[in-house]
Amino acid sequence: MVTIDEIAKLSKVSISTVSKALNGYTEISEKTRKRIIDIADELGYMPNATAQSLVRKRSNTVGVVYEVQYGLKNLFFSSVLEAFRKNIESKGYDILLLSHNTDSGLDYLRHCQSKNVDAVLVVSGGDNSDAIHKLYLSQLAVLTLDPAEKGPNSIFSDSYHSIKRSCKYLYDLGHKRIAFINGSYTNFIGRERLRAYLDFIHEKGLEPLYLAERSNEKYSYEEGYTTMKMIFEAYGLPEAVCSVSDLMAIGAINYLYNHGFSVPGDVSVIGFDDLQVCEIVTPKLTTIRQDYEAFGELACDTLLGMIEGKVRKIDPIIVDTEIIVRDSCRKRK
Amino acid sequence: MVTIDEIAKLSKVSISTVSKALNGYTEISEKTRKRIIDIADELGYMPNATAQSLVRKRSNTVGVVYEVQYGLKNLFFSSVLEAFRKNIESKGYDILLLSHNTDSGLDYLRHCQSKNVDAVLVVSGGDNSDAIHKLYLSQLAVLTLDPAEKGPNSIFSDSYHSIKRSCKYLYDLGHKRIAFINGSYTNFIGRERLRAYLDFIHEKGLEPLYLAERSNEKYSYEEGYTTMKMIFEAYGLPEAVCSVSDLMAIGAINYLYNHGFSVPGDVSVIGFDDLQVCEIVTPKLTTIRQDYEAFGELACDTLLGMIEGKVRKIDPIIVDTEIIVRDSCRKRK
DNA sequence: TTGAAAGCGCTAACAG
DNA sequence: CTGTTAGCGCTTTCAA
Numbered sequence A, B: 001m002v003t004i005d006e007i008a009k010l011s012k013v014s015i016s017t018v019s020k021a022l023n024g025y026t027e028i029s030e031k032t033r034k035r036i037i038d039i040a041d042e043l044g045y046m047p048n049a050t051a052q053s054l055v056r057k058r059s060n061t062v063g064v065v066y067e068v069q070y071g072l073k074n075l076f077f078s079s080v081l082e083a084f085r086k087n088i089e090s091k092g093y094d095i096l097l098l099s100h101n102t103d104s105g106l107d108y109l110r111h112c113q114s115k116n117v118d119a120v121l122v123v124s125g126g127d128n129s130d131a132i133h134k135l136y137l138s139q140l141a142v143l144t145l146d147p148a149e150k151g152p153n154s155i156f157s158d159s160y161h162s163i164k165r166s167c168k169y170l171y172d173l174g175h176k177r178i179a180f181i182n183g184s185y186t187n188f189i190g191r192e193r194l195r196a197y198l199d200f201i202h203e204k205g206l207e208p209l210y211l212a213e214r215s216n217e218k219y220s221y222e223e224g225y226t227t228m229k230m231i232f233e234a235y236g237l238p239e240a241v242c243s244v245s246d247l248m249a250i251g252a253i254n255y256l257y258n259h260g261f262s263v264p265g266d267v268s269v270i271g272f273d274d275l276q277v278c279e280i281v282t283p284k285l286t287t288i289r290q291d292y293e294a295f296g297e298l299a300c301d302t303l304l305g306m307i308e309g310k311v312r313k314i315d316p317i318i319v320d321t322e323i324i325v326r327d328s329c330r331k332r333k
Numbered sequence C: 001t002t003g004a005a006a007g008c009g010c011t012a013a014c015a016g
Numbered sequence D: 001c002t003g004t005t006a007g008c009g010c011t012t013t014c015a016a
Helices: A004-011 A015-022 A030-043 A049-056 A075-090 A108-115 A130-137 A159-172 A188-204 A221-235 A246-258 A292-309 B004-011 B015-022 B030-043 B049-056 B075-090 B108-115 B130-137 B159-172 B188-204 B221-235 B246-258 B292-309
Strands: A061-066 A094-097 A119-123 A141-145 A154-157 A178-181 A240-243 A268-273 A286-290 A317-319 A321-324 B061-066 B094-097 B119-123 B141-145 B154-157 B178-181 B240-243 B268-273 B286-290 B317-319 B321-324
Touching: A004 A015, A004 A030, A015 A030, A049 B049, A049 B108, A061 A075, A061 A108, A075 A094, A075 A119, A075 A292, A108 A130, A108 B049, A119 A130, A119 A292, A130 A141, A141 A292, A154 A159, A154 A188, A154 A292, A159 A178, A159 A188, A159 A240, A159 A268, A159 A286, A159 A321, A178 A188, A178 A221, A178 A246, A221 A240, A221 A246, A240 A246, A246 A268, A292 A317, B004 B015, B004 B030, B015 B030, B061 B075, B061 B108, B075 B094, B075 B119, B075 B292, B108 B130, B119 B130, B119 B292, B130 B141, B141 B292, B154 B159, B154 B188, B154 B292, B159 B178, B159 B188, B159 B240, B159 B268, B159 B286, B159 B321, B178 B188, B178 B221, B178 B246, B221 B240, B221 B246, B240 B246, B246 B268, B292 B317
Parallel strands: A061 A094, A061 A119, A119 A141, A141 A154, A154 A317, A178 A240, A240 A268, A268 A286, B061 B094, B061 B119, B119 B141, B141 B154, B154 B317, B178 B240, B240 B268, B268 B286
Antiparallel strands: A094 B094, A286 A321, B286 B321
16 A cells, blocks of 8 residues: 655655645645645555544544344344445445454443444444443444433434324224234333324223233234234234334234235234335335434434534434325225 | 553553563563553553554454445345354454445545455445456455356355256246246346256256346346236246246236236245245245355355465355245145 | 654564 | 564644
């Protein structure tokens, strides 16, 4: 790799002049700057990011703590990560996927400091390990997606109103026996969604059809299947089911299907997330769409803003959702 | 962050002694080493990776060039990336997702050099941009997943035998009119799969049912749907279809379904990849499973081996596949 | 407008 | 066995 002082030699100036020229200091005369830049280009010079990082105390990389069920195979989280990636890349940042690596005594905070990342995005599915907690206590710019608890420096969808809208949609279609496939009770969004369902049921004076004792941690197909089964066995056939994730909704549909019921013929079901599977499954799934692009853009801008402004604490960012009507819900006649 | 010379001060030795003690040099007496290590632990010392990187010319991070249709949302690529991640992390490496960032004049090679990555994994879906090509010409340890052309430093599934097995499976089930949903003709695996199909058809003296002029670049649901439609319109209903990806297989199934045919009742279809969707779709998809774990492990071990051994050129790594029988194929009666 | 020099935190000869 | 010293490639006072 070409270094700054090869350029210095060739352009017959000192390395500090080269550095300044390359970094756009105004105190360098136009002609020497031009000469230096030409030579640098010719040589294909590229600054050694490591060296810059060492002195500037900034690395132009943001760490991503990604500790999630199914890892990168989790389509929800990888969709927001993808959106985040596009945005942050366009600003010239790289993403460092931080290894967990507990056995070597590393924790995220020290890892981040060691690697000198400028900010960190926490994607942990609502888990709040000690290692993650420490990040918050540090001087780093950190933002958490779907945090375990509502709090500062977090970004998440408006779960409460989304679920209310789901329920209302189902209700307006004429359904009264609306079942609910819940998510995790140990994280914020899971509890919010349940609360919304319960509030809705209460407001309309309907019978709640859900499993109060069962927390579904993975938002997975299997959990949806099993939950549907348990609901069916406990309450009989609902008219509609509101699910907290698409995968769970599909699990529920398959349970229903395997037991001779038709969706949306016999029961309507609505999902949450709007993963790509919604389009390829039969029937196509009506769902609440989380705005992945908005997540990515807001997370990016917020983090960069925090870096620039040296801000370390911001209010929660709440992202709007949208209902996507497809084929899995139908009017009750 | 604690630095090496705070430790030096506290333990009343020089910084080089501290460095050596911490790095396991044997020339340090047991007692001073212990003292130093105790103090370091107490202070929660963690080496500044940037500084180490600068002098050691190694960063313990591997770059990932990830330039793929649908980005991280592409379940095939993100599945292998996930497997790779687990392996590489367990060896104490981080993954740097390299930004593309062409407009700022960056190219991957210089980017990698600048960030001082130890190796790079190229995941580009068979595209062979100039930027990627340059990586090969460099001194970096690089490995490409599913390269555009068969060549050194690459890793991919045994497409040829896999598709032959698919076809044979269908054939043994009694199907003679076997259609083929092809992938891209511009990359290696796409051509291999076609070649396998054609060879099989030829060997058995069957009629080829496929689209010679249509290259499907994305291996997507939509392409599968459309291709199935075109095949149907050109040749009528096949008895079975062999698809080059799961998503395309599902697209084909849905086309068939929408046109009143049953899978596997009227036609059997087999996919390729074994994505998680195979399990949640109706009927569950019979497919060829690519061994994601093997990809991850081999890619990791190979790259690290190349780093250690200063090897820069290795033979292609071919990964075995496995047929997963589910519900989308049936014996012809 | 330019250059000398110190230093970021660490490693690795080389001396002692 | 321990310490001195010279860097790694770059930025940034400060002086010229």
